[in-house]
Amino acid sequence: MKQYSPDPAVNKSLRYSVLDGAAYNAMLGLTQDFMAPFALALKASTAQIGLLSSLPNLALALSQLGAPFISERLRSRKSLLVPLALAQAALWLPLFLMPQFFQGAAVWWLIGLFTLGSVLGALGNPAWGGMMADLVPAGLRGRYFGWRNKIGGMTLLACFILGGAALQLSSHQAMFGFGLLFGGAVCFRLASAFFLSRMQEPPPRRCTEPWRPLREIKNISGTRAGRFSLFVAAMMLSTHLAGPFFAVYMLRELGFSYWTFVVVTAAAAVANFLFMGFWGRLADRIGHIKIVRLTAWMVPLNPILWLGGQSLPYLLVIQVFSGFSWSGFNLAAPNFLFEASAPERRTRAIAIYNAVSGLAICTGALLGGLIAPRMPEFFGHGFLTLFLLSGLARALATALLMPRVDGTKAADFKLSLSPSQPFPLPPRLVPAELRLIELKPAFQSAAAPASPAAVGQPFEVKRPPEPYPPWPP
Secondary structure, three states, X not given: OOOOOOOHHHHHHHHHHHHHHHHHHHHHHOOHHHHHHHHHHOOOOHHHHHHHHHHHHHHHHHHHHXXXXXXXXXXXXXXXXXXXXXXXXXXXXXXXXXXXXXXXXXXXXXXXXXHHHHHHHXXXXXXXXXXXXXXXXXXXXXXXXXXHHHHHHHHHHHHHHHHHHHHHHOHHHHHHHHHHHHHHHHXXXXXXXXXXXXXXXXXXXXXXXXXXXXXXXXXXXXOHHHXXXXXXXXXXXXXHOOHHHHHHHHHHHOOOOHHXXXXXXXXXXXXXXXXXXXXXXXXXXXXXXXXXXXXXXXXXXXHHHHHHOOOHHHHHHHHHHHHHHHHHHHHHHHHXXXXXXXXXXXXXXXXXXXXXXXXXXXXXXHHHHHHHHHOOOEOOEHHHHXXXXXXXXXHHHHHHHHHHOOOOOOEXXXXXXXXXXXXXXXXXXXXXXXXXXXXOOOOOOOOOOOOHHHOOOOEEEEEOOOOOOOOOO
């Protein structure tokens, strides 16, 4: 059996986390790529498809701003994660049943219930990320999360194929097929909650500053974690201009069957988990930020390549490339965020990262839903013009924002001084291992003296990197 850590308690918890990830991805495999087909079966319009993608992400983003306030007041992070998982599991059945009872507003009920389920699933993300960053040593994160994501990706793919087969076999009774999918999602999310409950949580390291999300957002460009969050948000906005509409393009414009849709979509998932281990090993060797930089220039090609043809073999090839590029980006991005934030501020950094990304996804999907019907046709399809626009926007985001991200492996965070504290910081507030790199209030000239009113402003402090131990035998 695979060993993740010499500590038996940590090793056991990380194994349970792999099982939790597999069960969670099984739920996703039965649901996430079938929400648009389910909405189409309920006679949803293109604009409603955009809302189905955008509104959950808007609610998710807003919920992240309150997540640290909740998690930092609980005695443990698991006391938040397990109840949220149980609540999300319980919501899948009414998500399927309620639209059937309200035929005149079925799509709107679907959008509302799916939005609520997305919030329940995401509200614990900052606490989960902080807990996992404490469990997995820095030098093992690429390989561990690569392995965890690989297992999760294989499970997601298997359930996605089973879900597509169920819909294909029940194509004359589509609602019965969707009912099977959502019933399976309930079972797998319950299993995920069980595995979460079995994990042993490290003692949380809490930030002494009060949580002020608006202040954090206002000063987001002052830290590497914040600048990186802005870059990822720009990539998410550009991606979701077109993201919700690939399913619509295949099912409505190209006339693909459910099974062909599953095969094309699964090609990206196969490549994703096949290359996850490769990216994880490479990231631990050369650094996560270098993987982000490399894959950030690959990702813009994904939608543009859809303009090159409509044949099934061609679409399978470009989907493999899409899975290859996104697997590296999605693995390295959160791991770099862990490196770029101090342990006591990690929950907050993840919350801000998720919030701005969620807002960007919502904006992109809403904008895509508004402009998709109005796009000029390219090779007879307006969606292809939208795909081209998405690719160009991703390239622009990479060119403008990626250079601003500092790629060193130190972590930074903010400290606030009260007016009664002497200036500079007393040693009791700055541990010996910290190195002060900037000691001036925001928007103040370096030559200007620090005024008493400005002493309460945040200061950027840089930490040395976390240790990078060797991979245990």
